[in-house]
Amino acid sequence: MSHLINKQVLLASRPVTEPTLDNFTLVEKPVPDPADGQVLVRHHYLSLDPYMRGRMSAGKSYAYPQPLNEVMVGGTAGEVVASKNRDYEVGDQVVGMGGWQEYQLVEADAPHALRKVDTARIPLSAYLGPVGMPGVTAWYGLLKIIAPKAGETVVISAASGAVGSVVGQLATARGVRAVGIAGGPDKCHYVVGHLGFDACIDYKTHADARSLAKALSRECPAGIDGCFENVGGMVLDAVMQRANAFSRVAMCGMISGYNGAPIPMAAPQLVLLNRMRVEGFIVGEHMDVWPDALRELSERVASGTLKYRETIAQGLEAAPEAFLGLLKGRNFGKQLVKLV
Amino acid sequence: MSHLINKQVLLASRPVTEPTLDNFTLVEKPVPDPADGQVLVRHHYLSLDPYMRGRMSAGKSYAYPQPLNEVMVGGTAGEVVASKNRDYEVGDQVVGMGGWQEYQLVEADAPHALRKVDTARIPLSAYLGPVGMPGVTAWYGLLKIIAPKAGETVVISAASGAVGSVVGQLATARGVRAVGIAGGPDKCHYVVGHLGFDACIDYKTHADARSLAKALSRECPAGIDGCFENVGGMVLDAVMQRANAFSRVAMCGMISGYNGAPIPMAAPQLVLLNRMRVEGFIVGEHMDVWPDALRELSERVASGTLKYRETIAQGLEAAPEAFLGLLKGRNFGKQLVKLV
Numbered sequence: 001m002s003h004l005i006n007k008q009v010l011l012a013s014r015p016v017t018e019p020t021l022d023n024f025t026l027v028e029k030p031v032p033d034p035a036d037g038q039v040l041v042r043h044h045y046l047s048l049d050p051y052m053r054g055r056m057s058a059g060k061s062y063a064y065p066q067p068l069n070e071v072m073v074g075g076t077a078g079e080v081v082a083s084k085n086r087d088y089e090v091g092d093q094v095v096g097m098g099g100w101q102e103y104q105l106v107e108a109d110a111p112h113a114l115r116k117v118d119t120a121r122i123p124l125s126a127y128l129g130p131v132g133m134p135g136v137t138a139w140y141g142l143l144k145i146i147a148p149k150a151g152e153t154v155v156i157s158a159a160s161g162a163v164g165s166v167v168g169q170l171a172t173a174r175g176v177r178a179v180g181i182a183g184g185p186d187k188c189h190y191v192v193g194h195l196g197f198d199a200c201i202d203y204k205t206h207a208d209a210r211s212l213a214k215a216l217s218r219e220c221p222a223g224i225d226g227c228f229e230n231v232g233g234m235v236l237d238a239v240m241q242r243a244n245a246f247s248r249v250a251m252c253g254m255i256s257g258y259n260g261a262p263i264p265m266a267a268p269q270l271v272l273l274n275r276m277r278v279e280g281f282i283v284g285e286h287m288d289v290w291p292d293a294l295r296e297l298s299e300r301v302a303s304g305t306l307k308y309r310e311t312i313a314q315g316l317e318a319a320p321e322a323f324l325g326l327l328k329g330r331n332f333g334k335q336l337v338k339l340v
Numbered sequence: 341m342s343h344l345i346n347k348q349v350l351l352a353s354r355p356v357t358e359p360t361l362d363n364f365t366l367v368e369k370p371v372p373d374p375a376d377g378q379v380l381v382r383h384h385y386l387s388l389d390p391y392m393r394g395r396m397s398a399g400k401s402y403a404y405p406q407p408l409n410e411v412m413v414g415g416t417a418g419e420v421v422a423s424k425n426r427d428y429e430v431g432d433q434v435v436g437m438g439g440w441q442e443y444q445l446v447e448a449d450a451p452h453a454l455r456k457v458d459t460a461r462i463p464l465s466a467y468l469g470p471v472g473m474p475g476v477t478a479w480y481g482l483l484k485i486i487a488p489k490a491g492e493t494v495v496i497s498a499a500s501g502a503v504g505s506v507v508g509q510l511a512t513a514r515g516v517r518a519v520g521i522a523g524g525p526d527k528c529h530y531v532v533g534h535l536g537f538d539a540c541i542d543y544k545t546h547a548d549a550r551s552l553a554k555a556l557s558r559e560c561p562a563g564i565d566g567c568f569e570n571v572g573g574m575v576l577d578a579v580m581q582r583a584n585a586f587s588r589v590a591m592c593g594m595i596s597g598y599n600g601a602p603i604p605m606a607a608p609q610l611v612l613l614n615r616m617r618v619e620g621f622i623v624g625e626h627m628d629v630w631p632d633a634l635r636e637l638s639e640r641v642a643s644g645t646l647k648y649r650e651t652i653a654q655g656l657e658a659a660p661e662a663f664l665g666l667l668k669g670r671n672f673g674k675q676l677v678k679l680v
Contacts, residue, residue, distance in 0.1 A: 054613075232608065254609040264604035268572065269594040272620035273394075280612035 004031035007316045008071045009100035014058055019327070023056065024072070024320040031103045033082065039108040040082040043098050046316070046337040047075035047128040048323045049162075050230075050253055072100035072319075075133060077117070077124050078340075085109065093119050095127045100319050102339050112287070121302040129162050129334040130308045131297050137283040138166035138228070139293035141250035144286070145279050146226035150175030153220045155239050158230035159200055160187040162308070162334035163252060166297070167228045168197045169306050176226075179219045181212075181235055183329050190332070195307055203235060209266065212238035228252060233263040240270045251280040309333030344371035347656045348411045349440035354398055359667070363396065364412070364660040371443045373422065379448040380422040383438050386656070386677040387415035387468040388663045389502075390570075390593055412440035412659075415473060417457070417464050418680075425449065433459050435467045440659050442679055452627070461642040469502050469674040470648045471637050477623040478506035478568070479633035481590035484626070485619050486566035490515030493560045495579050498570035499540055500527040502648070502674035503592060506637070507568045508537045509646050516566075519559045521552075521575055523669050530672070535647055543575060549606065552578035568592060573603040580610045591620040649673030 005028050012025040034040045052074060055066040066073055076098030080088050085108040088094070096114045098104035108114050117127045129135065141163075148154050154171050158164040159180025168178035168191065180191040180200035188200035199219040206212040216224065216238055223244035229236055232254035239249070254263075271278060283289075300306030311331040313322035319337045326335045345368050352365040374380045395406040395413060406413055416438035420428050425448040428434070436454045438444035448454050457467045469475065481503075488494050494511050498504045499520025508518035508531065520531040520540035528540035539559040546552040556564065556578055563584035569576055572594035579589070594603075611618060623629075640646030651671040653662035659677045666675045 236608070251612045254612050262607040262609050264606050265608040266604050267602040268576070268605040268608075269602050271618055272591045272594050275620045275622060275625065276618075277620075278611055278616075278618040280615045280617075282615060285615070 004103070005029070006031045006101055006103040008102075009316060009319050010069050011056060011066050011072055012069070014065075014068070015056055019053065019056060019324060021320050021324070026317060032105050034084045034105060036084050037107060037109055038083075039080055039085050039088045039094075039106045039114065041076070041078045041094055041096065041098060041104050041106055041114070042081045042340065043076045043078040043102055043104065044338070044340045045077045045125045045128055046098075046100055046319060046339060047077075047132070048319065048326050048331075048335040048337065049074070049134070050326065052323065053327055073097065074099050075128050076104070077127050077132075083108075088114070088116075093117050093124055095132060100316065100337075102316055122298060125310060125312075125334075125336055126301055126308065128336060129310065130166050130301050130306055131294060133283060134162035134334065135166050135297040136290055136293040137252060138163045138170060139297060140283050140286055140289055141228050141252050141281060142167050142170050142226075144289065145250035145277075145281060146228065146248045148174070148176045148226050151177075152225035153177040153179060153222055154226040154228060155179045155181065155216065155220065155224050156197075156228045156230075157181045157203075157235045158253070158329075159191045159197060160195075160309070160333060161230065161331075164228065164230055165191070165195055165308060165333065166306065169195055169300075170296075172196055172198065173300075173305070177220070177222075179216070179224075181231075187332065190309070194309075206234075206238075209234045209237035209241065213241040216242045223247075226250070229254075237266040240265075240267060240274070240276070243270065243274045243276055245275050247274060247276050249276060249278040251278060311335050313337045315339065344443070345369070346371045346441055346443040348442075349656060349659050350409050351396060351406050351412055352409070354405075354408070355396055359393065359396060359664060361660050361664070366657060372445050374424045374445060376424050377447060377449055378423075379420055379425050379428045379434075379446045379454065381416070381418045381434055381436065381438060381444050381446055381454070382421045382680065383416045383418040383442055383444065384678070384680045385417040385465045385468055386438075386440060386659060386679060387417075387472070388659065388666050388671075388675040388677065389414070389474070390666065392663065393667055413437065414439050415468050416444070417467050423448075428454070428456075433457050433464055435472060440656065440677075442656055462638060465650060465652075465674075465676055466641055466648065468676060469650065470506050470641050470646055471634060473623060474502035474674065475506050475637040476630055476633040477592060478503045478510060479637060480623050480626055480629055481568050481592050481621060482507050482510050482566075484629065485590040485617075485621060486568065486588045488514070488516040488566050491517075492565035493517040493519060493562055494566040494568060495519045495521065495556065495560065495564050496537075496568045496570075497521045497543075497575045498593070498669075499531045499537060500535075500649070500673060501570065501671075504568065504570055505531070505535055505648060505673065506646065509535055509640075510636075512536055512538065513640075513645070517560070517562075519556070519564075521571075527672065530649070534649075546574075546578075549574045549577035549581065553581040556582045563587075566590070569594075577606040580605075580607060580614070580616070583610065583614045583616055585615050587614060587616050589616060589618040591618060651675050653677045655679065 171178040191200040230253040511518040531540040570593040
């Protein structure tokens with residue numbers, strides 16, 4: 001293996017406000033040979049996710065900051081190309097946290113280090129999307145935090161994204177009214193026409209929370225019982241103005257506040273007035289639900305009843321720019337980088 | 341009875357910002373005789389509570405607005421002075437929602453209209469405080485929402501008040517570290533020295549949330565696991581800066597935002613970063629817990645292990661001014677009006 005080259009993207013510097021291409025650097029290293037117990041994985045797909053923005057900063061986050069001059073952390077899907085671990089064979093399809101690089105040497109016996117996946121009925125890339133972390137995030141936030149009853153209304157921000165698209169489809173499958181919020185007519189059309197949400201609001205046509213709240217009133221005639229919040233800021237403020245008594249907010253992302261200054265919540269007294277429950281969560285801390293979640297998600301993807309869309313950048317060199325685009329909402333569905 | 345006079349305080353107008361004495365008017369009416377099924381109660385004590393401020397406004401609140409030109413709503417404790425209901429006798433001690441007046445005619449068979457209380461071991465006024473709505477509010481928020489484990493740390497704002505004082509004592513009784521926040525050295529001294537909280541911070545010595553957060557760091561060396569929030573604004577912002585992973589906020593009051601403009605939450609992304617649960621509640625919507633709560637609270641008050649303090653204004657005419665003082669934190673412990 002020693003003549004192969006492993007391209008890697010490192011975090012070169014921390015962004016002060018918006019990240020730029022200068023925060024990343026591309027390096028090349030020889031691909032190492034596996035030692036006893038190790039597995040060498042060649043990555044076919046790299047997952048790009050909003051949480052990575054938080055880890056680029058040194059400040060407090062739910063995860064440790066990404067170290068400088070090390071490979072950017074991230075989910076990966078690939079194939080075993082060399083193995084000195086009896087549980088893995090060359091050719092096995094696996095998902096892991098290999099980071100922004102073409103190859104990774106994995107201590108395959110460590111818990112949750114690698115997971116073998118079956119690509120007979122489910123494409124490999126889906127294990128980074130609806131049958132992976134984004135899908136389980138959607139499942140947990142909707143079913144364990146919002147826990148909607150049939151007939152209730154749930155609002156989902158970033159509705160065309162990797163997480164939001166799954167939330168809405170799981171909701172409608174349970175008789176719950178799913179109202180998406182997305183940016184632009186194309187995404188809104190996709191959310192309703194293709195994913196089957198009951199409605200979708202283009203937040204770009206609303207200048208402030210008051211205007212967005214009016215649109216929510218139209219699309220949520222019985223008020224809002226649950227909110228799957230991927231964005232924060234104006235969207236959350238508007239949702240809170242239309243929230244029903246005993247409504248629940250699953251706080252999954254606050255993407256609009258990642259670049260430096262936090263965005264205040266305009267009217268926190270509504271949590272009291274509406275007797276709301278607002279709960280932040282990270283699905284990696286709830287490993288106990290993964291088997292149940294993956295069972296439903298894989299069945300739905302295999303049968304075609306859970307739809308998803310991918311935006312695929314080509315080659316590791318394209319990862320930084322694709323990631324910056326993700327933060328600006330330029331992707332459509334799950335943002336991946338294809339390496340093979 | 342018809343020669344008796346019933347003094348009443350009505351809501352004369354709604355406050356635009358801060359309420360004033362002009363918002364109230366005192367009237368006199370003859371005391372009516374009870375019809376079949378009715379009971380005439382003479383009020384000994386009237387309870388004044390922060391939630392009444394919300395009901396004075398016409399805007400959205402968890403309760404319907406208090407109607408104009410009607411008796412101010414409020415909890416009362418008194419004695420049956422005439423009865424045409426077989427379940428009640430003259431001399432019975434009762435609590436109810438009689439409002440700001442000296443007498444009330446009660447349809448005593450309506451659910452939760454009246455509750456007979458035993459004043460052999462517990463003073464009548466305590467049924468408006470630690471053995472009444474404020475006590476059950478404390479019990480529910482601490483035990484059902486925060487649900488602290490021994491060794492955890494809970495911060496309680498308005499710590500010397502009718503609710504906060506009970507929260508802290510129920511916490512320390514369970515091996516939970518109770519850190520109060522109160523206004524002024526007298527209240528802080530009382531909270532620690534008399535009520536037995538582990539510490540108390542005088543928020544008046546802190547100009548902003550940053551300064552208050554530093555004080556919280558000193559008094560909560562292991563961080564904050566729960567917060568019983570009676571105030572909102574700067575206090576909640578500071579608590580969130582020191583909140584541990586998986587911490588819980590029982591949102592019971594937002595008194596600092598009642599006068600017009602809402603006070604934003606400075607950094608709502610901390611709900612996500614700390615995986616917090618923020619939950620608003622109103623104890624009147626959880627009647628199922630009242631028996632358990634009242635059992636513990638009445639035992640603790642009767643045995644002297646649950647301490648409380650009252651500020652008592654004399655005569656119905658004093659109610660408006662006492663209420664305005666309550667909103668400014670001028671009371672010390674439970675604010676009552678003594679009518680007999």
